[in-house]
Every structure is written in structure tokens, then in C-alpha cells.
Amino acid sequence: MSRSIDLAVIPGDGIGKEVVAQGLKVLEAVLPQDVKLETKHYDLGAGRWHRTGETLPDEELEALKAHDAILLGAIGDPSVPSGVLERGLLLKLRFAFDHYVNLRPSRLFPNTSSPLAGDPSIDFVVVREGTEGPYTGNGGSLRTGTPAEVATEVSLNTAYGVERVVRDAYERADARPRKKLTLVHKNNVLVYAGHMWKNIFDRVGREYPEVTTDYLHVDAATIFLVTQPERFDVIVTDNLFGDILTDLAAAVSGGIGIAASANINPDGTFPSMFEPVHGSAPDIAGQGKADPTATVLSVVLLLRHLGFDAEATAVEEAVAADLTERDGTPRTTDEIGDALAVRVAG
Ligand code: ATP
Ligand code: MG
DSSP states (O other): OOEEEEEEEEEESTHHHHHHHHHHHHHHHHSOTTEEEEEEEOOOSHHHHHHHSOSOOHHHHHHHHTSSEEEEEEOOOTTSOTTHHIIIIIIHHHHHTTOOEEEEEEEOOTTOOOSSSSOOOOEEEEEEEOSSBTTSOOEEEESTTSTTOEEEEOOBOOHHHHHHHHHHHHHHHHTSSSOEEEEEEOTTTSHHHHHHHHHHHHHHHTTOTTSEEEEEEHHHHHHHHHHOGGGOSEEEEOHHHHHHHHHHHHHHTTOGGGOEEEEEOTTSSSOEEEEESSOOOTTTTTTTOOOTHHHHHHHHHHHHHTTOHHHHHHHHHHHHHHHHHOOSOOOOHHHHHHHHHHHHHO
16 A cells, blocks of 8 residues: 655744754654655745735635645744734634644653652543634624723534534544543533533433543543543543643643644544644744654654554654653754654664
């Protein structure tokens, strides 16, 4: 079987360029000879916006559609007004390509620092809904800027949108050894959306008898993520709760330097996008200080999504070994990328 990967690369801003170069280096090193890797770079982000005023022109959105997947570094710079790139580029991509599953694994590798006491075992994945909730831009403000201002931000939840993400989460839980799925919401207060989520969760669950289920209010979930992270295997939750929980999850499992994420269109109608959780980190950009591990672990998610399971596991094992053997000597972005590339090739 001849296999190939046609990859769109959006290095973006700041350390995005530096870490993406390492992700590609490791990807090239791990792919067997017979797999053809084609990459096309897209110049999008703060630099492009400053030069041309464009965020994501429709022609480029169309061109991106043709690729198997997208690897993104980081988008953003303090010189761009807040919201311009988030809405004009990142959210535009997420909605246009129907990335309704936002996947963020949290795994505490040996030798990585966790602020948690003891030596907790952390290995869970958050499936965050990506296209609904309060992120759809439904709302408005009256008497803006006056003492009488009123603002609304409507959370949109459809049975269609909830069922498809819940089903995806059950599939992922069913494929993991522990087969446990936790729904996180706040249905004691957000009763309309909360009950719909819970009813759909229970109904779809009848099709997955092997999967153990659990429900937690989001406030309780934040406590357990810190005090008993081992109780989690797969978590499914809405867009806003997922946004917050996944940052907390990153913080307790090795930090921002290793947190990976994927924006997935499970149907495969559109390309999925893989990116580190961290931003463009202008404070350290250009200094070779950025840890590329989060991007390399995003490449693991990319490989797995495209069906390159053996290669995904090889990269993940290389990262685990690299983190275990880190002896505290600071290494540059390039040195970490090189070390990982050598490990997966060898
Ligand atoms: P955004 O708004 O784009 O999410 P942010 O303001 O939340 O950005 P980041 O760019 O993620 O922030 O950076 C937060 C902090 O973490 C910064 O101090 C940055 O230097 C550090 N940081 C982020 N990514 C890395 C990395 N890969 N390696 C080392 N440090 C990092
Ligand atoms: Mg941030």
C-alpha cells in the first residue's frame, strides 16, 4: 500500500515558526521511506495582517481544504487588537472546517514537573465541543459603555451538535483500556442545556455497554482534577467548560511546554488541525528557548488521526524517553527537536 501525507503548515507568529520546524523535523524522521510527505506553507497570522490587513482570505481557506491535515504553530501578537486573529483566523477555520471535536490529552510523563503533591498518575483526554456553546457569537450589548449597559452572550446547544461530540467521546473511551467516560457540565444551574447534554449522554451510552460513565458538575471537576486526577480517563464537555478545564489539565500535567491539541472533523469531510496549546510567546520568541515538545506531541495526534499508529507510538515513546532522561541542562529548541528526530529514526 502506498501511503502519503499532504500537509498544510501554518507556522504563524513568534515561537510558532520555531516549534513547527521541529515538529516537521520529527515527522520526516519517523515516516518510513515509502510514505511521501508533501508540505505547503501558508503565511498567516500577525505578520500577514500587518502587511496586508488580511486574516484568512477565502482563496486560502479553499486551498487549505484540499490538504489531509493542518499543522499550526501559534497565532497572535500583542500588536494586533484582541479578537482580530482569534475570530478572523482561528475561529473561522474551526467553523469552516467543522472542527467539532477539540481533543486535548493530558499525560504526566516521568520527570516532568507537576504542581500536584505526591506522584499522581495522570493519563486522560478531554473531548471539548468545538462549534457551539457560548463561542458562536450570539449575543449583543445595549446602551454600550453606559452605566445602564446590558450584555448577553448566548450559549447555543443543539441536539445534533451535542450528540455527535458525545458519540465521538464514547468511541474514544471504548478504545482505551480503562473505558471510562465522564460528562462535565453544570446541570444543577444551567438546566436547559445541562439536561439536554445529560439526556443525550445517557441515551448514547446505552450503545456502549462496556464504557463506565460518570457525571460531574464543572466546579467539582476542577477540584478532582487537582486532588484525584487518576479518576479521569476520557472527559466530554461543552466549549467553555472545556476551554477552562484543559488549561487546568495542562497545568497539572507537565505544563504548557508539552500540552498538545487537535481540532478534529471526525467525518473527514474537512482537514483536521493540530497545534500546541501554548501561544506565540513573544517574550521568548527568536531566542531558541521554546520547548517544541507540545508541537511534537501534536504531531503524534496528527499521525494517529491519519492512521499512522505505529509512527505515532514511536514519536510518543521518544518524547517519554527524552523527558525521562532530561538531566536539567537547558537545551535549545533545535537541540530538543534534533534529539527527538534521532530517537525516532534510530
Ligand atoms: P495566547 O493568548 O496566544 O494563548 P498567552 O498570552 O496565553 O498566549 P503563551 O504565548 O502561551 O501566552 O505564553 C505564556 C507563557 O508561557 C509565556 O511566558 C511563554 O514564554 C511561556 N511559553 C509558552 N509556550 C512555551 C514553550 N513552548 N516553551 C517554553 N515556554 C513557553
Ligand atoms: Mg493562552
